[in-house]
Amino acid sequence: MNKHPILFLIGGIFALMVAMGVGRFAYTPILPLMQNDLSFTDTLAGYLASSNYAGYLAGAILAGVLPLKKHKMHYLRVSLIVSIITTLSMGLTHSYILMLALRFISGVVSAFIFVLSSSIVLDKLSTTGKTNLSGFFYSGVGFGIFFSTLFIPSLNKLFGWEGVWVGLALVSIVLTIFAWFWLKESTDPVMDKNRKVVDLQVPPLKWLPWLMIAYGLEGLGYIVTGTFIVAIAENTSFFRIDSSIVWITVGLGAIPSCIIWSSLAKRQGFVKTLVFSMTLQAIGIALPVIWSSQTSLILSALLFGATFMGITTLATTLARQMSPTDSSRVIGYLTAIYATGQMIGPTIAGVLISFTQSYNAALIGAASVVLIGAMFLIGGIRFDRKSNIETSLIK
Structure with missing residues (x-):
């Protein structure tokens, strides 16, 4: 970290791009392509999404209970390889049952990569006094969404949806090579001692259950838009441009969001910023119902992108500060409750959409849950007010 802080950070960003931008969220813009070719119903699409989030839940729980402290990089590298294999395999099969299994496994390793890379990067940035760079690390999710979606229209035109998965797997291989060599775990005991000086005062640990409940409801609500927003654009008569533009907009909104929200948290307060960001997200989720237009869908995508990773960054960093000596475990538990909501959300939304033949009930329900x-x-x-909390993202 001392010699190459930028390369270390880029390695962490690339790991998130593989796990989250491709492994988890590429399914959203590819979903309508698969539905058109394979005649997926929205209910089946919801089950497939929930399979991935069930895997994410399992991975988050495992990351919270397994003794990973001494072998973080080993588990991280194995998870990156498995993530690539599952992405590649999605383009090599038409079996719905096999897809369910692949999305589940992809979810498991995505959680491992998120929890482990977050722990490695946040710990290392904290020990070296470079906490101001952490917001750039979490922008990797937005970069992954934006960067991967740029390939989708061309790959689909040339090779169909199967070629999209294979192409994104090849992109992930390149990103993983750099993450493999640039992302390193700190083993300097002197720097670990210094970390205690950098850590800041935070709410008492007994307040963690409230954060976990709110974060679980966030997972339940946000994922409805995260799963279906591109399909909404694809199936809406007034949306006349390429529906992948919606997901590119999500990525663009997500890239700077972590830095912006953490800066706001420093000035206005950590919890207050979380409340504001979740309220703003709820408005964005409901917007296509309140205002039916192409503009409203783009604006909804922008608000969604601008909030969902910012909320994750703030909640994860706050939880880590509340238990700095065991960051991977507390981040794992927080991610598990988030993943529980994610697992349930798409299934409920898919059934509602199929039953009502409209996205409106699912979107209003999701917005209400986040609120x-x-x-x-x-x-x-x-x-x-009491502690004058400062986010660990801003020194």
Whole structure:
């Protein structure tokens, strides 16, 4: 880290691009392509999405209970390889059952990569006093969404949806090579001691359940838009441009969001910023129902991209600061409750969409759930005033 801090950070960004931008979220823009060719119903699409999130839940739980402290890089590298294999295999089969299994496995390793890379990068940045760079690390999800979606229209035109998965697997191989060599775990015991000086005052650990409930509801609500927004654009008569533009907009919104939200948290308070960001996201989720137009879908995608990773960054960093000596475990538990909501959301939404033949009920329900989650955090605003919390993302 001392010699090549930028390369270390880029390695972490590339790991998130593989795990999240491709492994988890590439399914959203590829979904309507698969539905057109394989005649997926929205219910089946929801089950397939939920399979991935069930895997993400399992991976998050494992990351929280397994003794990973001494072998973080080993588990991370294995997970990156498995992520590539599952992405590649999605383009080599038409079996729905096999796809369910592949998406589940992809979810498991995505959680491992997210939890482990977050732990490695946040710990190392904290020990070296470079916490201001952490927001750039989490922008890897937005970069992954934006970068991978750029390939999808051309790959689909040339090789169909199968070629999209294979092409994205090849892109992931290149990213993984750099992440493999540039992302290293800190083993300097002196720097570990210094970390205690860098850590900042945070809410008491007993407040963690409120954060976990809110974060679980966030996972339940946000994922409805995260799964179906491209399909909504594809199946809406007034959306006359390429539906992949919607997902590119999500990526563009996500890239700077972590830095912006963490800066706002430094000035306004950590919990207060979480409440505001979740409220804004709820408005964005409901926007296509309130205002039916091409503009509203683009704006909804922008608000979604601008909030979902910012919320994750703030919640994850706050949880880590509340338990700095065991960051991978507490991040794993927080990610598990988030993944539980994600697993349930697409299934409920898919059934609602198929039953009502409309996306409106699913979107209103999702927006309401996120708003309720924000309400659970309101009681924690007093800690912003009491402790003058500063996010670990901004030194």
